[in-house]
Amino acid sequence: MKLTMLRRTIYISLCLLLLSGQYGCKKFLNVEPLDRLSGNTFFKTAKDVEDNMWDIYGLFRDATGSCPLFAVAGEVRGGMLAMSPQKNDGNDRTFVEYAAKNDLLPLIYTPAGKGFWDIFDLPNLADWKPYYRIIQACNILHYEIARRSISGLDEKQIKTYQAEAVFMRCLSYFIMVRLWGDVPYYTDAYHKTPLPREKMVTVMSNCIADLSAVAADLPWTFTEPAYQGARACRGAALGLLMEMNMWNAGFDKANAQNYYKATAQEGAELMESGAHLLLPIAESFTIFKGRSKESLFDIVISSNYGETLAEKWNDLSELVVHYPYKRPANGHQYSFTYFRAEYLRRLYPTGVPDARMEVWFDSQMFANDGTFMFLKYNSLYEQGNSDVNVDNNLIVLRYAGAILLRAEALAELGQEDEAIRMMNIIRERAKTTLYQGGGGQALKDAIFTERAKELMMEGHYYFDLVRTGRVTNQLWCYTPLTLTQFENGGWTWPISTAALNNNPYMELNNYWLR
Template identity: 45%
Template structure:
């Protein structure tokens, strides 16, 4: 494990595989990785591959990515008064103009909000994956099986990048050729997703179900990682391609059955919550590696860029002066998730029951608590960041089954997650069942970067019954749900347009 993590850190701190973009979507590897002396053996391929995983890590940890884009936006999160954390209110109310209006603000710099308007990091990742897909096939020392696996990892990583791009910006340029230098317009997001689905389906079976080395589980792409990615791409396509939604829901149901039917994956008891979120368990389908023990926070680069920073205080943060969490959730929302006197072990395992319904900074979310720091050392729990977790896939399957009219199947699937929490089984049908699944995702996946994306793809972001800060239909069509796109995207590309709503 230490050797694998060290490889990430070496690539992170000084030997990154790729230089910056000199032309639109054109990432040129440094000489010693692109010339004839490279791509000679498995070590070369492995180093290049680790660099792409590291680019994903950089894309999601160099800013408060998951918390800002996935958890807080249009959410029922409320800024704790008196702490000066106005950015929380700006994000929750979709006031991105004010959030981005002062890039020199202290918190804007810490959380790198302006970085969220730029897509070049995602295209570095895509270009790198495209190169790996071509070059791995030319390394003579690799076996046929190894070539297939590396190429499948390349396809997974590029489509992971495209999913994140689509969820963040909507329509985006799409390409799969290595060393692209062609200026491209933005492709409709449904077409991007369908291209990615076909791309991933063609090679997903070349990935292993899991790894014998436990330190790689969830860290490297697995068959379950690809299935989960495909489930998300299909669900997003269904949200924007109503005429073909049955096709997408059918695919999600099949992919979910595949994951649930393989014993490489399984739900752990909630009593093992610390293990679940520390990572690399049977519950993990894909995650971002983090570790305090390997000196990751020595530069402070990623110290505060997680949801955890906002939802803990002393003693779960080891600094006595931090007596309040920066946010709490609207009491109506929490009561909807955890009604009084209703059994659910998550209410007592992931929260302090004494403060679960608090409407001030006493409120905490404890599901990510893993602290290995000395008293007074201002660091956060160093859990891995979950990208795809088994309950996410199970609940997507339940949602698809409900949309297909299979209420009995949807209830059975949904109740797998509820049974782990020792919650009462759901018996509703129709719209009530669909609502049960929606709130189960909000309940189970809080703090894991899914809430806002679920609002958007289901169009619940338009409905004040579900969204605490809804967007109008007109604003949604104009792109209010997507992120502003930085003007740097226009460099050397006359075909790209910015997001109209934010201009």
């Protein structure tokens, strides 16, 4: 990667100076242009643009890694992960239980006696400002490289960079919508005018239109292998479009069929491209190390290049592994959480073979205590005695997930034979029995079950519960929301009161104002 630690340090320092200087907190969302991008001293050469694009990817890693976003918001909140009863390092991680019961305010406002929680920076789950920094940076890059002559860039390259910026902007909005629902939306550079929150379906529809218009400007593959999964490609754009369409289908029922059709078409384009493939299940280490042919988009984690999450314990594997995969032995004799056996037995019925059980779990798979381990991200033992997690990427979008989204959309469209064929592609790779059941709700539940198995601990589960409405069903959500809670926004996260600063149009999520 081209982001050196020194340049990243200088870059962040400049950002902090900018944010604390003449462009103070009086502006919309406290967001300002990064690194003085508006000046003629920047965006002069192709290298300036390339460096800035990598900085945007770095900002996304910083934002999503500033707290255990994917672990807590995406997995823990569904309730199928439970606290280990075993004594371990003696520290209090009961925020897992609070999140599973949808009691989120203590995570944002740390209760007395819960000081250990502070190392996880959980209040960042209420702060959308880091995502608006990404959006602002994307908007500025998109605007500046189109309006000036830049040495070394031709028209095709400019369009590719602009498409990357649109992808990262849309991905940021997608993350925000799944966390907070309605959010302020803008695409112009140097935006400072206070805005109200926009309906999330409108935000996603705008993003779908924007990304659809430029997806073809992104490459299918890269000549540089290190870029695979690490930066936006056409497959990543299609995968994100599928996710956004399926999110809207869950909330915009009147237009759901159109979203399903778009998802099915985008999935077909992705599969017919031949740019991505499913690796053998035995090569799971390659898949989750990242940058493989199965990756659509990863958050790059490489400690050798200083590309790490803000805190090591914000990694997805932190909660579900113990010694010898997590060291030192002292304090890591047990996993901090485990997947409830009743849930795993429903996903993996007795007597039905499935290679994922052998590759991703150990012999304590059904142990309702800290002897349980989930090894998707831990195919190698960590060496030494440092308290670190394995240096794997966080997989944001994966080809297998896109195939299952296409299966889901096809089932909703009544194209059940093709939906079954899609699901069986994943089942065949997992060396499990092919689907032989009926259509209708049984098929839809089977596809959802397959997605729960395939994407376990990748940060999708709770968001899939929300968009499909299963968050109100105790079969899928350990502490389900009532329909009234769901309709009143109980599935969202609280929004920091800082969002109200200097913005008379802003409103917080009313569900959490209690």
